[in-house]
Amino acid sequence: MVYHLLYPLHDVFSAFNVFRYITFRTIYATITAMAIAFLLGPWLIRKLQSLNISQPIRDDGPDSHQAKQGTPTMGGILIIFSVVTSTLLWANLTVEYVWFALVVTVGYGTIGFMDDYSKLVRKNSKGIPGKIRLAGEVAIALFVSILLYVKPGFSSSITIPFFKTILPDLGWGYIILATFIIVGAANAVNLTDGLDGLATGPAIICFLTYLFFAYFAGNIKIANYLQIPYVAGAGELAVFCGAMAGAGLGFLWYNAYPAQVFMGDVGSLSLGGALGTLAVATKQEILLAVVGGIFVLETVSVIFQVGWFKMSNGKRIFRMAPLHHHFELKGWAEPKVIVRFWIISGILALLAVSTLKIR
Numbered sequence: 231m232v233y234h235l236l237y238p239l240h241d242v243f244s245a246f247n248v249f250r251y252i253t254f255r256t257i258y259a260t261i262t263a264m265a266i267a268f269l270l271g272p273w274l275i276r277k278l279q280s281l282n283i284s285q286p287i288r289d290d291g292p293d294s295h296q297a298k299q300g301t302p303t304m305g306g307i308l309i310i311f312s313v314v315t316s317t318l319l320w321a322n323l324t325v326e327y328v329w330f331a332l333v334v335t336v337g338y339g340t341i342g343f344m345d346d347y348s349k350l351v352r353k354n355s356k357g358i359p360g361k362i363r364l365a366g367e368v369a370i371a372l373f374v375s376i377l378l379y380v381k382p383g384f385s386s387s388i389t390i391p392f393f394k395t396i397l398p399d400l401g402w403g404y405i406i407l408a409t410f411i412i413v414g415a416a417n418a419v420n421l422t423d424g425l426d427g428l429a430t431g432p433a434i435i436c437f438l439t440y441l442f443f444a445y446f447a448g449n450i451k452i453a454n455y456l457q458i459p460y461v462a463g464a465g466e467l468a469v470f471c472g473a474m475a476g477a478g479l480g481f482l483w484y485n486a487y488p489a490q491v492f493m494g495d496v497g498s499l500s501l502g503g504a505l506g507t508l509a510v511a512t513k514q515e516i517l518l519a520v521v522g523g524i525f526v527l528e529t530v531s532v533i534f535q536v537g538w539f540k541m542s543n544g545k546r547i548f549r550m551a552p553l554h555h556h557f558e559l560k561g562w563a564e565p566k567v568i569v570r571f572w573i574i575s576g577i578l579a580l581l582a583v584s585t586l587k588i589r
Contacts, residue, residue: 306497
């Protein structure tokens with residue numbers, strides 16, 4: 231809104247010309263989202279506490295987690311509100327990619343909210359039935375994937391890291407791949423959200439990484455120089471990424487160990503869904519597995535654990551899944567697990583960015 235209100239006045243006041251720059255608006259979208267999350271955090275925490283909306287702790291989890299009993303959850307509402315408000319203020323709202331990202335963020339946040347509400351308020355331990363929840367996630371992802379596929383100028387080819395000339399065109403199959411990436415990313419982040427700030431930190435790193443990918447993809451000169459697909463308008467997603475990173479930082483102030491609030495499914499699903507959407511829209515689909523490597527490892531650990539448990543009549547690969555619980559049960563202190571996972575996430579992000587030049 232700021233962009234649409236003030237930039238048209240640049241012919242009268244030349245200073246308003248600054249609003250045309252994506253970099254300027256990305257910086258202030260980041261600051262705005264962070265300020266909103268930081269300032270509204272205490273109020274939301276008190277509100278959640280007054281409503282007795284707290285995270286139930288697994289009885290079979292590490293004993294140290296019992297101290298978290300009573301910590302309010304559903305703090306992801308704060309992230310979504312901060313991101314949507316900041317994006318609407320600073321982004322060019324005529325660019326469809328911005329709306330695609332917002333639709334997935336709010337849509338997945340709504341599914342997560344309904345799941346959390348069912349578990350915590352209605353005291354239904356199972357929440358939304360898994361098939362219904364998955365169907366909702368697929369429906370939203372499929373809707374956005376189809377819109378991307380039919381968008382004029384959007385390519386149905388996929389980008390293979392390290393190869394500049396190998397761009398297989400999947401045709402309508404791209405819709406299936408894009409849907410899988412969005413749904414998979416959402417659930418991967420959801421699985422990772424098990425320790426204080428564990429999902430928030432890597433998510434911030436991922437959004438900052440895709441901030442650069444979005445800006446590069448939307449700038450024809452940079453895209454040609456790096457020999458990556460040019461996606462007209464995708465640069466505006468950098469504003470959305472900045473808002474996501476800023477909201478994450480503001481939320482992390484209260485979510486860092488020892489957490490005063492958890493994000494809940496409303497937060498983890500919306501963050502993951504947004505990441506998947508960014509990967510597809512910026513044509514860096516495969517690189518999401520590297521950028522979000524922590525989320526991939528957590529998901530794979532669960533798949534292997536469950537699969538091996540069924541195949542071997544009760545034997546386990548890890549002491550407990552997801553992977554972060556395995557290290558806790560090995561004796562790692564929770565803050566050590568969190569920070570080390572953050573460090574790995576940062577290294578993976580750097581590796582992913584380096585692939586833009588290794589082609």
